[in-house]
Structures are given as structure tokens and as C-alpha cells.
Amino acid sequence: MPKVSNVYQDKKSKKWYFVANLGYDHEGKRIRHWERGFVTQKEAKIAYSKYMNEFSDSAVKMNSTMSYKEFLYSYFLPDMKKDVCDSTYRARLGYIKVHFCYFFNVKLKDITAPMIKKWQNSLSEKYSSAYVNKIYATFRISLDLAVQLNLLKENVARKVKNVREINKEVNFWTLEEFKKVISCIDTNKYLGKFRFSIIWTLFMTGIRRGEIQALTWDDIDFDNKTLVINKSMVYYNKDNFYVKKPKTKAGIRILALDDKTINVLLDWKKTQSQNVKTNYVFSFSGLPFSKELISEWLGKYSKLANVHRIKAHALRHSHVALLMSMGENILAIKDRLGHKDIKTTLGIYGHLYPNVNKEIANKLNLLALESQN
Numbered sequence: 001m002p003k004v005s006n007v008y009q010d011k012k013s014k015k016w017y018f019v020a021n022l023g024y025d026h027e028g029k030r031i032r033h034w035e036r037g038f039v040t041q042k043e044a045k046i047a048y049s050k051y052m053n054e055f056s057d058s059a060v061k062m063n064s065t066m067s068y069k070e071f072l073y074s075y076f077l078p079d080m081k082k083d084v085c086d087s088t089y090r091a092r093l094g095y096i097k098v099h100f101c102y103f104f105n106v107k108l109k110d111i112t113a114p115m116i117k118k119w120q121n122s123l124s125e126k127y128s129s130a131y132v133n134k135i136y137a138t139f140r141i142s143l144d145l146a147v148q149l150n151l152l153k154e155n156v157a158r159k160v161k162n163v164r165e166i167n168k169e170v171n172f173w174t175l176e177e178f179k180k181v182i183s184c185i186d187t188n189k190y191l192g193k194f195r196f197s198i199i200w201t202l203f204m205t206g207i208r209r210g211e212i213q214a215l216t217w218d219d220i221d222f223d224n225k226t227l228v229i230n231k232s233m234v235y236y237n238k239d240n241f242y243v244k245k246p247k248t249k250a251g252i253r254i255l256a257l258d259d260k261t262i263n264v265l266l267d268w269k270k271t272q273s274q275n276v277k278t279n280y281v282f283s284f285s286g287l288p289f290s291k292e293l294i295s296e297w298l299g300k301y302s303k304l305a306n307v308h309r310i311k312a313h314a315l316r317h318s319h320v321a322l323l324m325s326m327g328e329n330i331l332a333i334k335d336r337l338g339h340k341d342i343k344t345t346l347g348i349y350g351h352l353y354p355n356v357n358k359e360i361a362n363k364l365n366l367l368a369l370e371s372q373n
Helices: 041-062 068-083 086-103 113-124 129-148 175-182 190-205 209-214 259-273 292-305 314-325 330-337 342-352 356-372
Strands: 007-009 016-024 030-038 226-229 232-237 240-244 253-256
Touching: 007 041, 016 041, 030 041, 068 086, 068 129, 086 113, 086 129, 086 232, 113 129, 175 190, 175 292, 175 314, 190 209, 190 259, 190 292, 190 314, 209 232, 253 330, 314 330, 314 342, 330 342
Parallel strands: none
Antiparallel strands: 007 016, 016 030, 226 253, 232 240
């Protein structure tokens, strides 16, 4: 006999019963309702469906005056805070406060698919498709919770699709552009050498900004010319920061360093030790630096070098572009970047391989010619 959701048979009495999951109470405890004594599975299923319909009607009616704002602050945000790490919660809270206010004066039960679509379209006029879909995913999850708590019969956000994502061109510096920019940095000064060392390391390793913030001198093996990446920093200000492990195992990796980068790091270590005592590789004052400063530096020096400006994360893109120009294998690039799977790497950088198909065809042509001889 096929299984029916929420309907079960008592092994002793052979009678059927159903279990209705009614959400959670204010303390987060699961609420359930049982009814027993049905002769057949079909009877139990009919009774379950009838009960859930009646319960949903009464639950929605009981909460008919609840606004989305009340639901958000009373239920969703406390629930989200328990489920995600602090940095993720803060990031989501930032755009929730800015964008979810569209629904603050709307009753939870009155949110409709057309209303959601109109909001989604207004966001698309200002922001990238990827950002809009990130915002929308969180909103959709919030209404999932409302359904789970029986405050709504259904999640109307599930009827509205994501906006079509448009792959934006990856912005980066070529090696020649990078050289022009770093030539404008005065490394004779302590602050200048600090900035130079960070920008150089980001370009030549492709590591993330949070990863470079968390680096300690113990992570660098100067004899074997390697760099261990095994942590990242969440930085709010000089008094509020912490180090965390990578999200995936792929984020933990060992990078081989070129001789020039080793020399840059050795030179910076010597200069740093003359000014401050710290185990952080990139620290000017003994404490970690704010990663937001990198974009300011790039803006300043790119202007001096007359090179187009890029954001700090684009130094990671620049490293990938450099490796691709050298003909490096995409799998090796994936491992160096710390991506979990090749789809991520190809999704971001696949279009930087414009001549790959031609190269494959040329190699196949050569193979065919060899087989004919």
C-alpha cells in the first residue's frame, strides 16, 4: 500500500490515524494534532485534509490584521538570526531594512503576486539581476515561514519567478595595467609599502579580501614558497572583528608563490617589524585593516596611472585573467581560487576563454592529420 503523507497505521490496532503539523508556538516548540481510529487509510487522509483546511481558514482569519512588518520583526528576523552566522545575518538585515519596507504597511494576507512583481520590477530598474534575485530569495523564504506557522495558506512569492540574470562583463586589469598602477605607489614610505604589498599580493594570488585580512605570518612558508589559506575575517571596525573558517573544504588550500611575491612579503615583514609588533601579515598599526580601504587606494592610484578603475574584488578577477592568458588549466584555477566546483569558476570566468573552441578544433585537426600519415 502506497504511503500517504501525514497518515499512518497503528501496528497494534491496525487502525489508521493522522498527524497534523500546525507550526510552532512562541517558544519555537512544534505544535501537532492527532486523530485516531480510522478504519481505512483513505478515511484518515480525507479527515486530515478536512482538518487542515479548517485550521488554515481559522489561523489566517485569526491573524488577518497582522502586517508584514509585524511578522518580519516578530517572527522572521529572530528565526533567521538563529539559522545563519552573524556576518550573513548582518548582511541580509542591511538590505531587508532598505527594500522590504515596500510591504511594511501591507497586511500579511493581502500580499499578492502582482504586488510582488511590481516591487521586483522597481528593484530591477536600480540594481543588477543577481542582487535583485538575492533580495527576492530572502523575501520568498520569509513567506515560507509564514506558511509554516499557518499565518498564510500559501506562499504567493512562489508564483513569481526570479528576474532573468544577465552575465555582466568581468572587469579586471591586465598585467600591463597593473604594472602602471603599482608604479605610482611610493614604497619609500611605510604606508605606501603597506598598500603596495596588499595590492600586489591580491593581484598575484587571487585570494579574497577577507582571507588577506586574516593572514598571519605563520601562514607563509618562505622556504617552500607557499601560502596557507584556512580562515577569513569578518571585520566591522577596529574594535569588532573575528576570524572564521571557510564555508567549504575547498576554501582551505595551499598556494604556491612566485619569487617576486616572496620578496615583496619578506620586504614588507622587515619594514613592519621596524614599526609595530603583530602576527597579522597586513597590519599597519598592529590591528587588522579595513578591507574597504582597498577600493579607495585603487581609485587613487588608477587615476594617477590613467588606468580604468576597478573594485577591490576585481583584483581576484585580474589574477584569473592573468592565469588564463598564460594558458593555465581551468581546474587548476578553480583549486587556486578555492571554488567548491568547476561550475562556479566557469560561470564567472568561462567567457574569458574566447579561443578555447578554436584551439580544440586545431588540436583535433592535427590529430586527424597524424592518423592519415
